[in-house]
Amino acid sequence: MKLIWTIGAAALFATSLAQAQTLPENYPADYPDLVTEANAEGSLLIYTNLSGDNLNPIIEAFNAAYPDIAVESIEMGPAEAFTRYQAETGTGVASADLVIANSITDWISAVNKGMLDAYVSPETANVPEWSYPEPGLYTISTDPMVTIYNKITVPEGLQLSSMEDYFAAIAESRDVFEGKVGTYDGRYAFGGAIGYAFARYHGDPAWDWFENAGPLTRPGGGAGGMIERTLSGELSSSFVVSGPVVFNRLKQEGLGEVLGWTFPSDGTPVFLRGMGITAGAPHPAAAKVFLDFVLSEDGQYAVAAGNLTPYRPGVITSDELSYSLDEVIEAIGGEDKMILIDYDPEMVETFDAFTARWGEAFNM
Structure with missing residues (x-):
């Protein structure tokens, strides 16, 4: 039987975590300082080929835990997300803090060009090694x-x-x-x-x-x-x-x-949908907190609520017409x-x- 976990329940759980200011044991002791810095930045911009139907449940759950960080997303083609970032940063214009896209070749190129912040998330201990194959390159879903x-x-x-x-x-x-x-x-x-x-x-x-x-x-x-x-x-x-x-x-x-x-x-075939913080992110702390949230248990349940496939071990979806990677493998x-x-x-x-x-x- 599938464990029922609605986006409302995920948001309530995330809110209680934030209010209690508790963090998983493997998070660094100074992580609250990162959250304070992220709250001070106050915003986050994402370039993505995900629709609002996919991304909004994740943002909703994130904002339940971090209400002081406003998240804006701009939908565009996967290749455009990278070319637009390069064009904007090349002319000194502030650009995206984080990219979420499903273009394998563009991610490889981004890694080779040094376009990603080599952030090491504390959630790497809880997700498969293949889901973060290069420094700064992570996975939001496995479809x-x-x-x-x-x-x-x-x-x-x-x-x-x-x-x-x-x-x-x-x-x-x-x-x-x-x-x-x-x-x-x-x-x-x-x-x-x-x-x-x-x-x-x-x-x-x-x-x-x-x-x-x-x-x-x-x-x-x-x-x-x-x-x-x-x-x-x-x-x-x-x-x-x-x-x-x-x-x-x-x-x-x-x-x-x-x-x-x-x-x-x-x-x-299982497609890895990539996610990474840009090297020139104007709001790097907010981007790190968002990325960590997506990889967390309640973040992965929010991924499922957005009609994508969560891959964190132990996550089971709530809908008979929805699958986590554990369920796909089974x-x-x-x-x-x-x-x-x-x-x-x-x-x-x-x-x-x-x-x-x-x-x-x-x-x-």
Whole structure:
């Protein structure tokens, strides 16, 4: 049974912590001084590709604990968050204190360019090591990718969880799937990072699957578009679709009668959504306190309330159509079935070659 933890409960808990001025045992003794400094700064600016629906529950819970720190977020494309910060700081303009984005290649570039404050959070003892792979680079959520089906147009026997079987079915059951399969475009940063990690995990068989089934698919567009096209019957199925977007959409009454989904049973891609304090942050103390809060237990419950996937061990979500990473791992049968879409420097070095090969396999 899932532990019910609403955003109101998280906020109440956070408020009681702040009022009692208690901190976890592993926090440094001078952490209250950091909080005092953050309160004096009084504000925080975030550049992010998260929507308000995703980020507002986190801000609400944070402000319950730290009401003296006003948080502003500006939504933009993931790559734009980095280019805008560089352009502004390059001309001496005050810019973002913190960036939250899901562009693996841009994060690697930001690390290499020294764009991040190498802050060491006291919460690192409580989260997996892979979630902070570089100095200053952290993870806000770990979003699984799923396969979706139109349950009306795809027979139950073809609603497969194994990706090996799925790609075989696309090639063999053309009356159902030909020209009616969606996925992200692997020639671009987000889809390319997923495809790269998928091919790295499965090896040569992945390229056989891509080459056999790729020409029958219609890559392109985001998760919302793939869901709508699958619901309408324009697509019969879509693969490696952002799970949190699917789960949130399924909360609408009746959609589950048409839209089916599954975690890939032979390897579920999990995307690390990055978070980091900028090297030139105008409000560095407030940014540190915010980052620490996001990594904390009540912060991770707030991440779940924002329809994202919390990854801190022990966090269990309150909704049957919501998953924490612990629940994803249990559902897919173990960590060895998890394909972490991580910050592999080799991906950056070979990305052009990968995208060219992917485009050829998918006839694009």
